[in-house]
Amino acid sequence: MFGNLESLALENMHYLKAIHNGNLPRMEHVTRGVxxxxxxxxxxxxxxxxxxxxKRLFSESVxxxxxxxxxxxxxxxxxxxEVISMDTQENEITESLSFPKLKEVLLDDLSRFISFRSQPNAVGLRRTLLNQVELPDMENLEISGSGSIEKILSVETPFGSPNRxxxxxxxxxxxxxxxAQSNSIKLLQNLGTLVVTECMALNVIFDFEGLNVNKDYEE
Incomplete structure (x- = not known):
């Protein structure tokens, strides 16, 4: 279903509450026997x-x-x-969700936006934007007017994402x-441009607390 759909644009839909509702039929194909x-x-x-x-765009299964x-x-x-919500029949997140080709994410004027993916059983992690989601190819991230986000990257952000x-x-x-918090700072090794403006609660840009640093680089 919707196997040929390449672009989805929804604009000025003031009463739209969901992109899909209920359990959608799942067409399947076989690749390498799977x-x-x-x-x-x-x-x-x-x-x-x-x-x-x-309030949310897609369920985890979709x-x-x-x-x-x-x-x-x-x-x-x-x-x-959030972009991705937990499936109601699941009790907890067991693995990261991957978007291997996602290069650009733009979030603007989303006052209640909390995170890319919901985590109902991990209360302390819910306000981290990129948490338990792999974005290995992402090159550009822009966030503006998202009043509920507390962190962009945390220690729970999957290794190797978004290191590009x-x-x-x-x-x-x-x-x-x-x-960025603790070891997640290593994911920003290729960052060429960082612009931060009008984030009034920001007290630390890079939190090195708990970071394992080689003594050769210590002053």
Whole structure:
């Protein structure tokens, strides 16, 4: 189902509450003897603008198929809390969710946005943007007007993601306290541009507390 869909754009949908509802049928194909879901498998671009009532975009089971997603643009969705929600029949997160081709993420004017992926059983981690989600190819991340995010990267951010990130811009995130925490700072080794403006609660950009540092680099 929707195997040919490459771009999804939703704009000025003031009463839209969800992209999908209920259990969608799952078409499957076989690759190397393994049965895999084909729902939204060719989706490359998602644009959601001015959809005031939508709280989340996709369930975890649907998002697992979006291996070809390359760009995600979300603007002025003031009820949006997360991109991916937990499936109701699951009790906890057991593995990271991967978007291997996602290069660009733009989040703007999302006042209630908390994280890329929900974690109902990990209360202390819920306000970390990139938590338990792998983005190994991401190069550009822009966040503006997302008032509920407290951290961008934390110690629980999967290793190797987003280590190709080259540009990051963060603005008007009122509850943001740091950009990267502890060992997750190593994921920013290729960062070429960092712009941070009007984040009033920000007290530490890079939190080195608990970081294992080679003594040869200590002063």
């Amino acid at each position: 049965s895999e879901p084909a729902l939204f498998c060719n989706l490359k671009q998602i644009i959601v603008y001015d959809c005031a009532k939508i 998002a697992k198929c979006m291996v070809n997603l390359q760009s995600l643009y979300l603007w002025s969705c003031r009820s949006l809390e 990130l080259w540009r990051m811009r963060v603005a008007i995130c009122d509850n943001l306290v740091n950009i």
